[in-house]
Amino acid sequence: MSVEDIHIPVMYEQLEDIQDDFDQVDVELMRVEYKLTRDLYAKREKVISQIPNFWPLVWEQAPPDIDEHIQMEDAKLIAASLKHMSVERFELPDGDPRSFAIKFEFSENEYFEDKMIEKKFWYRHGKDDFTGLVSEPVEIKWKPGKDLTKGLLTLAKELHEDDKAGKTGDTQNKIKLLKLKENATDDSNSFFNFFGFRGHYITEEESREVAKTVEEERKARQEGKEVEVKMDKDADGDVDIENDDDDDDDYEYEYKYDVFPPGANVALAIAEDLWPEAIRYFQEGAELAAAESDDDGADDEGGEMDEDEDEEKPSKKRKA
């Protein structure tokens, strides 16, 4: 064994600690950002509320991470009925700035009865070493024959109740869900399944406990104490930085029964891109609409090409 081999695991632990420190700075920055932007968002709200179709136009320009999940019917519904939306960091000022709620307000429409649909995301720490966003399924009161999720949303809710009741193993609902997912095509995967996303099942208590343990280990390590690491080791004792193999198993297991596996990433794309950058997306949409009406739709192909060119073009005001 060379000198390098001996030292590298220690280096890896040091790198992890430094990365943790960077993450904590990010959280701190989110708090500062919240304070600096609160009034500005309120001001934006006022102006936006006077512009008809502001949000539908923003959603039309949604970035790929979001847009790829929006099917034709979803787009129709959003274009015709999305009145308003907001992202709220509901645990602030004292709690975790990484938790947030996305609220959608809809006008009367042919699909559902709801006027307001809210989806909450909690930033949680799990015993399985997971940290990230988890959620609970939200039900939508679909009008008869109009359920765009083809029953998946309702099933997600039932599965969640099973979990809360401690039912494990292959429950009837799990078997039913796998069958429904099997028969789903890409086109039938409505964006509204997003409201069924759950992610890892981690209670508030579990999260609090794990966060406390991790913090204690961290402090001990900083003080130079020998720490018996309770998690983060493979069976063979290797220090496996991110436990990637286990992750894959977890992923298989945790998202197998999720009606919208990429839910956390879509939520982040909404909260950290679509929502803060809404004015820019709206401007893009307005320009495009103006260009199209100038062209009288005669130059569709040229329009597409312009769009491609834009991607190569250094953006004028790219958000830092």
Added chain:
Amino acid sequence: MSVEDIHIPVMYEQLEDIQDDFDQVDVELMRVEYKLTRDLYAKREKVISQIPNFWPLVWEQAPPDIDEHIQMEDAKLIAASLKHMSVERFELPDGDPRSFAIKFEFSENEYFEDKMIEKKFWYRHGKDDFTGLVSEPVEIKWKPGKDLTKGLLTLAKELHEDDKAGKTGDTQNKIKLLKLKENATDDSNSFFNFFGFRGHYITEEESREVAKTVEEERKARQEGKEVEVKMDKDADGDVDIENDDDDDDDYEYEYKYDVFPPGANVALAIAEDLWPEAIRYFQEGAELAAAESDDDGADDEGGEMDEDEDEEKPSKKRKA
């Protein structure tokens, strides 16, 4: 004309002002971030310097925005010789946090004589309503027959000298550059052309003047004064939010003679992603290397598939 039609242009201006306010908050946040992370970066530096191949491994995991420009020979050079790199916000603490310098340190190699190559980016405001990063070509002392840019970098430097000397029109260098670019294939477009990127030609004086004018107009508008807008209007008097048509012309003109048109975006990807997230990219690279040595290379296809799955998988610790 309906009531809506009368009010919308005013709304648009208000939206632009709000967006400007958000942008100023972003700049302020960059200052706060700089203060909160300075010591942490110094600490990271110390640990990194003890890990052989840290930076080559990070670059191997570079995100697509960067990676798509790295050709085979570039990758070989980076893997064998990149010793160190850094990003410095050189106008701080008092100046603009959006300007930065990227420094690369190389060990002795078969391609060039330089031990250190530095590329500076200045955040500037142009009379043409452009705001963003501009740069100056950096020369590399290639060893005989080893110029990966096939003369483009040298030509970029000469073109820049022409611009500084006020030479306009179709100079000999411009004609030569167009011919070289015409004959270049994707594979021959070395990443090292990045060092030749210039972007809009905007002097420090021009930038200062424009910034001052914009700020004065902004203040006047906030105080409710009628402002004669000096820029940002089409010939036909339409308020065209981002002047998109003009942009396209500008783009054609400004980047036609650039040896690396996407330079600003690549620079941002380095400064805002690769550099701050270096530990995560390194960890990914180390895991991948470990997995590959476990597999003995026998299961290449499976490895690829795992990678694809990762993309769908909600990231464990996604940077906020």
